[in-house]
Amino acid sequence: MGTAPLPDVYLNAIGTATPGHDIHRAFVGWASARIPDPRERRLFDRMAARAGIDHRFSVLPIGPDGASPVAPGGFYADPVLPGTAARMAVYADAAPALALRAIAALGPAVSADPGAITHIVVASCTGFTAPGIDQIIARALGLAPTVERLLIGFMGCYAAVTALRSARHIVRSVPGARVLVVTVELSSLHLQDTPALEPLLAMLQFGDGAAAALVSGEARGLRIDAPFAATLPDSADLIRWDIGDQGFAMHLSGEVPGRIARALAAADLRALLLGEGPDGKGADRDGPDVIEAVPPVDGWAVHAGGRSILDAVEAALGLPDDALDASRAVLRSHGNMSSATLMFVLARMIGQPIANGVALAFGPGLAAEGFRFRAA
Incomplete structure (x- = not known):
């Protein structure tokens, strides 16, 4: 059974x-x-x-x-x-x-x-x-x-x-x-x-x-599909918060965009990100019996961490010029709001006819976290 x-x-x-x-x-x-x-x-x-x-x-x-x-x-x-x-x-x-x-x-x-x-x-x-x-x-x-x-x-x-x-x-x-x-x-x-x-x-x-x-579970908005997570090796000190006597001191290394670009160029992270296996098919990791062809990504919700980070993601993945428009618009109008930023980007995706979206964010670790999504 x-x-x-x-x-x-x-x-x-x-x-x-x-x-x-x-x-x-x-x-x-x-x-x-x-x-x-x-x-x-x-x-x-x-x-x-x-x-x-x-x-x-x-x-x-x-x-x-x-x-x-x-x-x-x-x-x-x-x-x-x-x-x-x-x-x-x-x-x-x-x-x-x-x-x-x-x-x-x-x-x-x-x-x-x-x-x-x-x-x-x-x-x-x-x-x-x-x-x-x-x-x-x-x-x-x-x-x-x-x-x-x-x-x-x-x-x-x-x-x-x-x-x-x-x-x-x-x-x-x-x-x-x-x-x-x-x-x-x-x-x-x-x-x-x-x-x-x-x-x-x-x-x-x-x-x-x-x-x-x-x-x-109500079929409305965006369906949240399989999540993914990857901590990049030898990168722990590139993004850091230090609690001091005068608030939290943010350390954001100028090396972060280049490190992200190199990671996204690696086949293993690209496969994890896009949900593809060696046969070009994907599976929801919570349900191994559900195997389906993975359509091309038609919606990118990338955390607007900064212009150089968005440029690095776009270049490393070979995305069209307009693929990160939602992220760039959030960055332009609000800057980087840490954890809230990706939600602002996703808010722009609701109501769009997305068949295979990818949400992606980077943070301390240096780690990449995200999930696939689609319109309900």
């Missing part, structure tokens, strides 16, 4: 939210002025102009006369920047508030019947508070006290994949499960006082944002 096939799982809807305070140009001016070497300063200015980012938003309040957080009266105005405790105090209030805005953007998918939510999965790596923001969100929404919660921390830019993959496992194992997935990141809380070019270029990428999704 054969094993019954596992049910299909769908990402039904996505809601997104960003704060209203655009801090991108203020940061560029602040960072450029801190670089003492004129040649490095000119290099920073050129790279900022070519970053493909027009806007990044922050939860930090607008200062007097509409000033930015680095202007007099702003959060970062003093010569000694705020300590980690002050930054986490902002996170404890602002992260749940922004997450609730993203959930509200889902519309009636959650608000019409919050009691139908059986599980909540929250991903965030830019702050800590206890009780966790999963409990704060559940209480604010009026979810049942029996709702099961999962908090995913410090996994960085691919945490949305981890969250959606976890939701998929839940729906496949719990009949009737309806999972609320939330990603919320407040990267602007971690400005570092440094004149060094590489960390300033890393900070140039990041902004604040939140996204929420409903995952269930």
Whole structure:
């Protein structure tokens, strides 16, 4: 007697939210002025102009006369920047508030019947508070006290994949499960006082944002197919967060795009990414009896980690010029919002006639995580 096939799982809807305070140009001016070497300063200015980012938003309040957080009266105005405790105090209030805005953007998918939510999965790596923001969100929404919660921390830019993959496992194992997935990141809380070019270029990428999704067995939105994960060898120090006395210091090596390009050129990772075996066919790894031909990828949801990373993915995979348009649009309008970014890209895919999509993100490790998807 054969094993019954596992049910299909769908990402039904996505809601997104960003704060209203655009801090991108203020940061560029602040960072450029801190670089003492004129040649490095000119290099920073050129790279900022070519970053493909027009806007990044922050939860930090607008200062007097509409000033930015680095202007007099702003959060970062003093010569000694705020300590980690002050930054986490902002996170404890602002992260749940922004997450609730993203959930509200889902519309009636959650608000019409919050009691139908059986599980909540929250991903965030830019702050800590206890009780966790999963409990704060559940209480604010009026979810049942029996709702099961999962908090995913410090996994960085691919945490949305981890969250959606976890939701998929839940729906496949719990009949009737309806999972609320939330990603919320407040990267602007971690400005570092440094004149060094590489960390300033890393900070140039990041902004604040939140996204929420409903995952269930209802055939609506995007079907989440087989996930994949691969940690790249000899790359552990290329992306790193270090917790210090003045926030979390982001380390994003300039070697990351090249390392990604080399990894994507390898046959084993390409096979994992595209779901292809040596015979050109693929199988859902959760159901070995289901074998089918793999159609060409017609939808790419790649984490918008930066222009150079998107360029590396496009070149390494030989993608058409417009294949990463959704990712580039998110980068241009919001910057890199860590775990929330991929959700913003996927939100642009819902409603498109995608037969074989690939979601892909890179983060600390250096690791590549993703899943295949298709329109319901």
